[in-house]
Amino acid sequence: MQRLTFLFLIVLSVQSAIAQTLTYTVGNAHSHNDYQQPMPFWTAYNEGFGSIEADIFLRDGALLVAHEARELDPKKTLEALYLQPLQACVAKNYGFAFSNHSKQLQLLIDIKTDSINTLNKLVEILKGYPSLNNNPTIKFVISGNRPSEQLFVNYPSFIWFDGELSKEYSSSALSKIALLSDNFESYSASNGKGIFPAEEQARLEAAVKKGHALNKPVRFWGAPDFINAWYLFMHLQVDYVNTDHIAKLADFLNTLPKTTYTATEPAYTLYKPTYQSDGTSKPVKNIILLIGDGTSYPQLYAGYTANKGALNIFNMRNNGTSKTSSHDSYVTDSAPGSTAFSSGEKTNNRFVGVDHTGKALTLLPVYLQRKNIKTGLISCGDIADATPADFYAHQSEREHASQILRDLKNEPIDLLMGSGDESLNNVSILDKSDKTKLQVDVLSELKEKYTLTGTVDSVTEEAGKKWIVVEKRAGLSMLRGRGDWLSKALDKSIKVLSKNKAGFFLMAEGAQVDYGGHDNNLPYVATEVMDFDRVVGKALEFADKNGETLVIVTADHETGGLTLLDGDYSKGYVAGQFATNDHTALPVPVFAYGPQSQLFRGVYENTEIFNKILQATGIKK
Numbered sequence: 155m156q157r158l159t160f161l162f163l164i165v166l167s168v169q170s171a172i173a174q175t176l177t178y179t180v181g182n183a184h185s186h187n188d189y190q191q192p193m194p195f196w197t198a199y200n201e202g203f204g205s206i207e208a209d210i211f212l213r214d215g216a217l218l219v220a221h222e223a224r225e226l227d228p229k230k231t232l233e234a235l236y237l238q239p240l241q242a243c244v245a246k247n248y249g250f251a252f253s254n255h256s257k258q259l260q261l262l263i264d265i266k267t268d269s270i271n272t273l274n275k276l277v278e279i280l281k282g283y284p285s286l287n288n289n290p291t292i293k294f295v296i297s298g299n300r301p302s303e304q305l306f307v308n309y310p311s312f313i314w315f316d317g318e319l320s321k322e323y324s325s326s327a328l329s330k331i332a333l334l335s336d337n338f339e340s341y342s343a344s345n346g347k348g349i350f351p352a353e354e355q356a357r358l359e360a361a362v363k364k365g366h367a368l369n370k371p372v373r374f375w376g377a378p379d380f381i382n383a384w385y386l387f388m389h390l391q392v393d394y395v396n397t398d399h400i401a402k403l404a405d406f407l408n409t410l411p412k413t414t415y416t417a418t419e420p421a422y423t424l425y426k427p428t429y430q431s432d433g434t435s436k437p438v439k440n441i442i443l444l445i446g447d448g449t450s451y452p453q454l455y456a457g458y459t460a461n462k463g464a465l466n467i468f469n470m471r472n473n474g475t476s477k478t479s480s481h482d483s484y485v486t487d488s489a490p491g492s493t494a495f496s497s498g499e500k501t502n503n504r505f506v507g508v509d510h511t512g513k514a515l516t517l518l519p520v521y522l523q524r525k526n527i528k529t530g531l532i533s534c535g536d537i538a539d540a541t542p543a544d545f546y547a548h549q550s551e552r553e554h555a556s557q558i559l560r561d562l563k564n565e566p567i568d569l570l571m572g573s574g575d576e577s578l579n580n581v582s583i584l585d586k587s588d589k590t591k592l593q594v595d596v597l598s599e600l601k602e603k604y605t606l607t608g609t610v611d612s613v614t615e616e617a618g619k620k621w622i623v624v625e626k627r628a629g630l631s632m633l634r635g636r637g638d639w640l641s642k643a644l645d646k647s648i649k650v651l652s653k654n655k656a657g658f659f660l661m662a663e664g665a666q667v668d669y670g671g672h673d674n675n676l677p678y679v680a681t682e683v684m685d686f687d688r689v690v691g692k693a694l695e696f697a698d699k700n701g702e703t704l705v706i707v708t709a710d711h712e713t714g715g716l717t718l719l720d721g722d723y724s725k726g727y728v729a730g731q732f733a734t735n736d737h738t739a740l741p742v743p744v745f746a747y748g749p750q751s752q753l754f755r756g757v758y759e760n761t762e763i764f765n766k767i768l769q770a771t772g773i774k775k
């Protein structure tokens with residue numbers, strides 16, 4: 155009785171191990187007809203594939219590897235192509251299949267000739283490879299022409315069999331079965347393109363469950379072999395993903411931790427707009443411009459999915475599309491991207507607040523000052539980075555932080571908040587190349603005009619005071635603990651700036667969506683978009699209370715060429731792929747809310763955002 159309980163417990167624990175959600179790695183990859191690869195064995199082995207397939211023919215006492223009899227070549231033996239290379243690897247890896255000793259390798263041998271004679275020959279050959287035939291990290295699994303299942307137990311311990319998912323096996327046969335496979339086409343008439351009919355998906359699911367209930371890994375052959383199908387197989391929890399595209403599947407599996415995000419916290423609640431002032435032609439007193447750096451629809455939709463199908467931005471009813479090319483390039487960077495917003499001019503890549511000839515442009519805060527409107531700038535990037543700098547500096551190189559900051563003293567900026575190193579006294583935010591007198595000068599010049607501080611909290615609402623906040627936490631990613639810094643900075647800025655009777659302009663930048671795109675890191679992107687969107691919620695709330703505030707949400711460009719291929723709203727799960735680690739020419743959305751928000755409809759150049767802001771405030775250029 156005790157023994158039975160013990161056995162039951164073992165079975166239970168093994169089953170629950172296989173029933174757990176699989177974490178996919180290259181160990182789950184199966185190189186289908188591997189011998190047809192330009193480099194048989196090595197390509198799949200070097201990628202760390204968990205399973206490699208070779209078809210064999212018994213010909214003149216030798217086992218030859220080929221797909222069809224007419225392709226047979228006496229030099230292409232199973233030994234030469236697979237067993238000898240594997241033996242060499244095992245010798246190098248101190249007896250293990252891979253240098254990572256916990257990794258397993260399955261050699262799936264598909265017999266094309268007579269089952270008994272071919273298998274007997276294989277057994278005979280394998281006996282000559284003691285480092286392979288008694289190796290806990292290597293399995294030889296026989297597929298294709300197999301002896302009848304009653305005979306399975308008669309073969310040596312190093313011989314395993316590939317069972318058929320649709321068949322029922324005796325328990326002794328099952329004890330020799332290493333995996334269960336089936337032809338994908340017998341479950342689905344689909345070529346894998348588009349959405350699988352629910353009934354087919356249910357049949358596939360049932361088949362996988364059946365295999366797992368028997369504690370066997372599952373594989374489908376004849377299966378669709380492209381990225382959407384790979385996501386489907388992961389959903390189905392198929393243990394081996396069959397492929398002819400070794401490098402592509404390896405890259406797909408290796409990058410999964412960075413291309414997949416599942417919400418770790420409950421979804422945040424959206425602000426419910428009243429729409430009272432939305433789309434009216436009332437005059438605008440305050441403008442809040444929220445720039446998601448590198449944020450187009452794919453990024454927003456990643457955030458929307460991660461927040462379980464909810465985004466404040468998507469409650470903004472007046473939308474447009476902004477074309478982002480710069481003066482000298484189809485693909486912009488942030489410098490001309492936001493100079494378009496601050497000046498209404500297209501300039502060259504890397505140029506900050508100057509036209510394409512390098513001449514200083516009159517920037518938005520100067521125009522707004524004509525109406526006594528005050529300006530504040532916030533970023534969760536560096537205060538001298540291109541996006542905030544585009545509103546106060548005139549430099550033809552975005553990296554020249556010292557010169558950029560020096561320009562600040564001549565521009566009507568009341569408040570500048572962002573990251574840097576603790577305080578301006580610790581000048582690491584300034585040019586690394588010219589840690590010279592210039593920086594000391596810049597500091598003392600700025601101190602004449604601004605109060606410098608290291609936290610948003612220490613900013614007071616005293617009239618007439620101008621602030622520079624350089625806070626280390628501002629520069630952290632959400633994943634690394636920035637927390638609610640951007641929301642707090644927005645709240646404080648609105649408090650300070652709204653003291654001004656004539657109104658304010660506040661630019662807040664979600665700088666790090668762009669960093670996530672450059673890093674091809676979807677968790678980074680999704681968490682940054684959600685943070686940015688919370689800030690948008692706060693801006694909408696203020697706009698409703700105030701009634702004279704126009705909120706604009708847009709981006710300077712897209713970063714990463716992100717596309718979304720899988721997701722689940724209920725879990726906050728989203729998966730995507732990046733086309734590049736740099737910016738793209740993808741247009742970006744413009745969302746507007748409040749009075750004059752209707753001006754932002756349509757498809758236009760990014761420079762139009764500047765013109766529309768002036769129009770909304772009734773200021774002539």
Ligand SMILES: [Zn+2]
Nearest residue numbers: 448668713737
């Ligand atoms: Zn960028």
